[in-house]
Amino acid sequence: xxxxxxxxxxxxxxxxxxxxxxxxxxxxxxxxxxxxxxxxxxxxxxxxxxxxxxxxxxxxxxxxxxxxxxxxxxxxxxxxxxxxxxxxxxxxxxxxxxxxxxxxxxxxxxxxxxxxxxxxxxxxxxxxxxxxxxxxxxxxxxxxxxxxxxxxxxxxxxxxxxxxxxxxxxxxxxxxxxxxxxxxxxxxxxxxxxxxxxxxxxxxxxxxxxxxxxxxxxxxxxxxxxxxxxxxxxxxxxxxxxxxxxxxxxxxxxxxxxxx
Numbered sequence: 001x002x003x004x005x006x007x008x009x010x011x012x013x014x015x016x017x018x019x020x021x022x023x024x025x026x027x028x029x030x031x032x033x034x035x036x037x038x039x040x041x042x043x044x045x046x047x048x049x050x051x052x053x054x055x056x057x058x059x060x061x062x063x064x065x066x067x068x069x070x071x072x073x074x075x076x077x078x079x080x081x082x083x084x085x086x087x088x089x090x091x092x093x094x095x096x097x098x099x100x101x102x103x104x105x106x107x108x109x110x111x112x113x114x115x116x117x118x119x120x121x122x123x124x125x126x127x128x129x130x131x132x133x134x135x136x137x138x139x140x141x142x143x144x145x146x147x148x149x150x151x152x153x154x155x156x157x158x159x160x161x162x163x164x165x166x167x168x169x170x171x172x173x174x175x176x177x178x179x180x181x182x183x184x185x186x187x188x189x190x191x192x193x194x195x196x197x198x199x200x201x202x203x204x205x206x207x208x209x210x211x212x213x214x215x216x217x218x219x220x221x222x223x224x225x226x227x228x229x230x231x232x233x234x235x236x237x238x239x240x241x242x243x244x245x246x247x248x249x250x251x252x253x254x255x256x257x258x259x260x
Contacts, residue, residue, distance in 0.1 A: 001029060006039055014049045014058050021055040079215045079239040082260035084109035087177065087213055087237045088117065090258065096124070097174030102203055103130035103158030103196075104179025106213040111136055118142035127173060129159040129199055153196065160195040168202040176207025178233070182221035183214050185245035188230050190223040197225035204228045209235070216240035230255055 001009075006029055013020050022040070026033045040056045043049050049056040087110050099114070101107050111126075111133045118124060123144035128134055134147045150164030178200060182190040189212065191197050204210050210233045219242055231253040236242075239260045242250055250257055 003039070006031070007043060010036075010039055010056075011043060011048045014043075014056060019052075019055060019057045020049075023054070025055075079260070080106045080109045082239055083213050083215060083237050084113045086258050086260035087211055088113045090211060090235065090237075091175065093117075098125040098127070098171075100168070100171065100173040100176040100203055100207055101126060101128040101130070101133055102176070102178045102200060103128070103133065103156050104213070106215060107177055107179045108133050108136065110177055110213060115140045115143065125173075127168075127171065129164055129168075131157040131159070150199075151195075153193065156193075156196065158196055158199070160193075160199050164199050165202045168199065168206055171206055173207055175209045175211060176203045178203055178207075178210060178212045178228075180212055180214050180218060180227075181223040183212070183218050183230075183236065183242075183246065184220055184222045185230075185249040187222045188226050189228040189233070190221075190226045192223045192225065194225050197227040200227040204232050211235045211237060213237050219243075220246060229253075 009029070010020060010025065022033050022036045025036045029036070040049065040051055044051050044056065047059055050059050083106055101111055108130065111128070114126070115137055118140050123142055125144045125146065126137060127146040127148060128137075129148040129150065131152055134145060137143050137145050148159050148164050148167050150159035150161040152159050178189075180189045180200070181192060184190070189200075191200060204227065212233050212235065214236060216239050219238065219240065230249055233255055235256045235258060236250065237258045237260060241247070241259060242257060
């Protein structure tokens, strides 16, 4: 196979699968690992991928890249709905505790399911740092809604900052429902922004039970800032079974994995 053919194959693989591994490509293409590394260097110079340890990822996948809320709302909609339904099923129909709901599109799907299931009687206390989730829950008289204050990040519509963290740390909710940009073996749960990470860390610390919602695209991913280790959470709800070292570390950390 000529070098140009290898480059086309590698670029296509990265585009379709999101990542490639040096060793796998070397075996598959019957060339040395050094040859593949040179190929990846050239493709990175051309802006077609980004080098990472052991291989490469798509150039759009960076530890600091965040897609807009509207973009994320339109991606993986069915998976997020299934995850939301599976997460809500973890709460008994007679659940009368308090909920802390993190900002995010999958957590928003959970909040909408919660609103639709809310029962008459004593209102369920729900605390959130998400402007959009709060707006969605306002009409539900069965929900006792608390909006956390702070600076609102435009890209996620989440309240962040010292004021937000301080407010969270004064609470002890029964269940914290958390979103994440990445879940990986070794690094744990992560997100691109340090201020949002600080709020998520506070959510994890105060929740009596911590449920993380993460679609398959988040598994194995690592963003810039870690906000929790795997052993800090109780349940991971996702739409694809974790594999390899991530599956092993989740089991070692005694994290319940719920497949939607």
